[in-house]
Amino acid sequence: MPLPSTETGGSKPEQVTTIIKKQPEVAQKVPGVQEKPLIDVLVNRDPDDPDSAIQKLLNPTPEAGEKSDFTSQKKAEEQYLVDTQGKYKGELDIRYADPSTKADYLQGQVTGYVEGVIGKASEKKSQEDDVKFSHEDTLIELSGQKFDQKTSGIVLAKAQERISVLFNSEYGSKSPEKQRMVAEQTKQYLELFSKAQTEGSLSNDISAGMVIRLVDENIGKLAYQDRKATENWLGDHGVRHIVGHNIDVSMKLADELERNGQKVSAVDRLMMHQIMIEHDMGYATDVVSKPINQGGFGADGGHNVLAAKSFREQAEDTTSPVGQVFSSEQAAIVHEGILHHDSRAVKFNLGDESPQAKKENVLSAIHVADNTHAFEKKLPEILYNHPDTLRIMRLMKTAGETGDDTSIVALRGQLISGIDKNSAFSDDDKTALKLAANMISKGSYERTVPRICGNKPEFEIDNKGVLTIDVTESAIHREVVGVFAQGQNEQLQKFLGDIAGIKNVDLRNVDSVISPEGTVVVKMRTGEGRDIEKTDYQMKIDELIKNSDFSSFVIEDADLAADQALLQKQAESSQDKSVQLEKVEAVKKMRRLNMEVYQDSQKERERIPEKGPEQIV
């Protein structure tokens, strides 16, 4: 960029002079009726908050009820804290009051992350050509223009550039799959926005600049949540969860309602998108992510209320995109959807166009979508995108059960080294994944492996509004849980509890259940009826568990583990424990040796390339 003129003291001083000369002398007049409310706004403005005054200039005399004060939403959050007091023992109240859960703070973190990635990309790109990912130029270009058919194309094109940098580049995350998902979601979001304007649910006066800001913020929230989710071992709450499952399923349920003749307006669908984008923001807050990343569990409890608080504060700020775009009624529905996103309440209304019925349909779709993301696509990123983690977890199980702390440390190192060598990851991916790798422990498999149970459920709503969910056991489920000596279909049991409120179902004798309210039926195909086809992920896992060296190790280790358990039990009831305990120690030693033999075979394969490494990276 050329430096500005040093001779003239400005980039357009001559133009300035001309313009000033052209300014006509305007005689002083008395302000009209239209101007009076604006003058009142300016006279009474808060000198420290010019943004609010600017906002009020656009709407100086709002009609009663046009923008609520969100008092009832704040009360709903406080009620949530009261209702969960016993469960979280006051810890949630502390997190809720923490300054890091304020919308401004959280949005600052989102912006900081996005600007960091965009900044690196712009720096590199500007060396090659004049590509800029900042939207300032576009905002200037679109200034004063409304969001309409003409400007929506520019907004989408700019958003797609940003998505490619954040989700599929060396600077942010390197994932064509995530880029595709967010790009498609953003396109759909903008189409729904336009349609909602046509239907009269959103204002036609919204500026193109405001929509760019809204879409940028949404994309930023997705990128930041995805980054934070990659850092830990919780079930995914990044793009795979938010877009790949939750938004996708919400839209399918909306399609099912429409197939049954129930109108779902564009703004209803748009609100579903917005609820899902916001619903897990609580996980990304410092008060949740920091303790979770240090290996603690439980700090995520009640994350709903933190996300709801953040959204409410955005909606209260009349200068924010969310505050600008959504009416107070729409914002209230989004808030309720976020606050109770994991509720089991499901009631799909057909042939009822009342606002209450439409709201129940939106919220029911949210609950169903969130509660049905339970299987392999909900796996933590480290396990989903770096399948060798499964092998390391199995070795760690043996190391843990035989008290071999040295091997645990070494295996952790192997995992980190594998991530470093994996060219499918960007530097930022590696940084996040290594944080997760550092937290791998002998028991990491317990909560994660059971999720390798099924893939995407299927949904159908009948002409009475009853939802049927079809779940099929995945082709490799039994083999995978067998590797870890776990019970079959544990995750399916949990799934039935979350979605239908039914626990302890004997899946050997039951192939469908109905919720107590009669609104949800779950059909299960397990055992003989399980899937035959494998997903890409399942094929990778299948390759790993069928590896001859690995399966030999697992079979031998499983036998020895059974012996160890039996001897330990005998030692507990034996009078002369020392002999039994010596035997236990001998078995542990054999298990460690078995593991060493397996690892040596792997090293040998890596040393002799023609034999090929059998581990999956």
Add this chain to the structure above:
Amino acid sequence: MDPEVYRKKIESDILKIIEEKLKNGQMDAVRAKEIARMLLDRLHPPLTLEQIYTIVPTLDDNFNELISVTLPVMQEHDEKVRMIVTSHAEELIKSGRLDESLQILKGATK
């Protein structure tokens, strides 16, 4: 200088102009709202100082009445740039790199 404080100062200065002109009957409500919408689009937080200096010269493109706010900002920015360039050129002259010094000064006046 804190960019957010600076951004708000610019907004406040513009609001003063709008207030004065509305009171004097030199601006109508439609014009005031157009300026407000333009400010919401362009001067929204967060902005870096560099972004502020890029955006401010465009604020008066369609609103001549804002020149008394935008011009001092542009002049202040130019003065800062001039000082940096001059200082750098002097350093180069002192170290005998006259050609490079001339190049920089030429570049600055382009």
